[in-house]
Amino acid sequence: HKVSGKVSKVLPSNTNNRIFKTRENKFPESDGDSKIKEVKQDYGWITYAYCESVYGLTNPYSDFSASWKVPSPPLRYSNQLIYLFISMDGVSFNDNDTVIHIIQPVLQWGKSPAGGGDYWSICNWHVTNTLQYFHDSLIRVDPGTILKGTIKLISENGGRYAYKSSFEGFETSLEVSNLPELNTPSIVLEAYNINSCDEYPDDQKLRVNSINIMAGDAYPKLIWHTSGDFENPVNDCNQYTEVIDESSQNGVTHIFFHTPTSIDGYNDMHIFPNPVKEYLNISPNESFINCKIEVINSNGKLLHSTFIKYFDYEIDIDFEHYAPGLYFVKISYFKSKYALKESNHTFKVLKSK
Incomplete structure (x- = not known):
C-alpha cells in the first residue's frame, strides 16, 4: 500500500502495543456494589456506533466527516491510552488471508506509538489487523478545541481505492492507496490500560455533531447499530453510545464516558x-x-x-x-x-x- 502525508511512519509490530479490535468488546465482570467502581483492564473498542445503507450502495462512500469538542482531561492520570475517532473500514482477500483496513482521524489521550503524553493530541492513522500501522505527525490540542475529522475517497482504479484522512484546519493528513472499498463508517471510543472510571475524561459524554456521510454525490439513508445502551451499558463505568439523529446529513451521536443515576427520575x-x-x-x-x-x-x-x-x-x-x-x-x-x-x-x- 502506498501511504503519503506530511510525515508518515511504518511501525513494526514489536513496537506497537495497540490491539486491533473491530466491533468486539470485552465486558468486564461487575464488582457488585462497590462504591468505587473499578473496570478490569478495559481495552480495545469500548463503545461505538457503526452504520450501513438501508437500500445498499450504488456508489462507494465518498466522504465521511464529523465534528466534536476536545473533552476535559481525566481526573486521574495513569498510563491510560484513550482514542476517540471516526473511521471507515473494509476487507481485502489475498491468498486466503483476510485483511481489515481502517482509516481514522484520531483524538488521543496518553502515549501511543505515535507519541503523546498526559494531554490531548490528534493524528491520522491507517490500521490493519495484520499489525501494520501508519500515521502522520502528532499535534497537541487543548480541551475545548472544536475538531472536524474527515475521510475522503480520492480515487478508484480497477476496484482499488485511495483515501485521505485529515482534520480540518490542521496541516497534516494521511493518504493511503491500493485499498479495498471502505464500506463501514464508525464512531468509536477505544481505550487501553484503564483500571478505574476516573481515568476516562471528566465529561459525561462526547457529542459528535455534524455527521455527514456521502455516497457519490448523495446522502444515503442509513441504519445505525451501537454497542450498549442506557439500560445495558458496556461496563461498570456505564458507558454506551446513543445515536441521536440517524440522518446521513448533519447526524448526531453521543458517546457516554459516565452515566450518572437519575435523581428522582429526572433525566433532563x-x-x-x-x-x-x-x-x-x-x-x-x-x-x-x-x-x-x-x-x-x-x-x-x-x-x-x-x-x-x-x-x-x-x-x-x-x-x-x-x-x-x-x-x-x-x-x-x-x-x-x-x-x-x-x-x-x-x-x-x-x-x-
Missing part, C-alpha cells in the same frame, strides 16, 4: 459527581434556553449564579474552595422557545473534604 440533566470534591459537572441531555444555575449554601446564601442563553454543552462549577457540607443547586430553564412554563429543579449536593 445529569449532575455529578455527588459528593463533589473539586468540580461539579452539569450536562443537559438536550438543548435548553434561558437557563439559570445557582449554588446556594445551607444558610440560604447565594454563592454562584450562571445564566446561559442556549444551553447545549457541559459546564463545570468550581466547588474546590467551598467548605465541606450541604449545598443546593437550583436550575431553571425553558425547554424550547415555544415553552410557556419555566422548568425549575433544586438538587442537594454534598461537598466532601
Whole structure:
C-alpha cells in the first residue's frame, strides 16, 4: 500500500502495543456494589456506533466527516491510552488471508506509538489487523478545541481505492492507496490500560455533531447499530453510545464516558459527581434556553449564579474552595422557545473534604 502525508511512519509490530479490535468488546465482570467502581483492564473498542445503507450502495462512500469538542482531561492520570475517532473500514482477500483496513482521524489521550503524553493530541492513522500501522505527525490540542475529522475517497482504479484522512484546519493528513472499498463508517471510543472510571475524561459524554456521510454525490439513508445502551451499558463505568439523529446529513451521536443515576427520575440533566470534591459537572441531555444555575449554601446564601442563553454543552462549577457540607443547586430553564412554563429543579449536593 502506498501511504503519503506530511510525515508518515511504518511501525513494526514489536513496537506497537495497540490491539486491533473491530466491533468486539470485552465486558468486564461487575464488582457488585462497590462504591468505587473499578473496570478490569478495559481495552480495545469500548463503545461505538457503526452504520450501513438501508437500500445498499450504488456508489462507494465518498466522504465521511464529523465534528466534536476536545473533552476535559481525566481526573486521574495513569498510563491510560484513550482514542476517540471516526473511521471507515473494509476487507481485502489475498491468498486466503483476510485483511481489515481502517482509516481514522484520531483524538488521543496518553502515549501511543505515535507519541503523546498526559494531554490531548490528534493524528491520522491507517490500521490493519495484520499489525501494520501508519500515521502522520502528532499535534497537541487543548480541551475545548472544536475538531472536524474527515475521510475522503480520492480515487478508484480497477476496484482499488485511495483515501485521505485529515482534520480540518490542521496541516497534516494521511493518504493511503491500493485499498479495498471502505464500506463501514464508525464512531468509536477505544481505550487501553484503564483500571478505574476516573481515568476516562471528566465529561459525561462526547457529542459528535455534524455527521455527514456521502455516497457519490448523495446522502444515503442509513441504519445505525451501537454497542450498549442506557439500560445495558458496556461496563461498570456505564458507558454506551446513543445515536441521536440517524440522518446521513448533519447526524448526531453521543458517546457516554459516565452515566450518572437519575435523581428522582429526572433525566433532563445529569449532575455529578455527588459528593463533589473539586468540580461539579452539569450536562443537559438536550438543548435548553434561558437557563439559570445557582449554588446556594445551607444558610440560604447565594454563592454562584450562571445564566446561559442556549444551553447545549457541559459546564463545570468550581466547588474546590467551598467548605465541606450541604449545598443546593437550583436550575431553571425553558425547554424550547415555544415553552410557556419555566422548568425549575433544586438538587442537594454534598461537598466532601
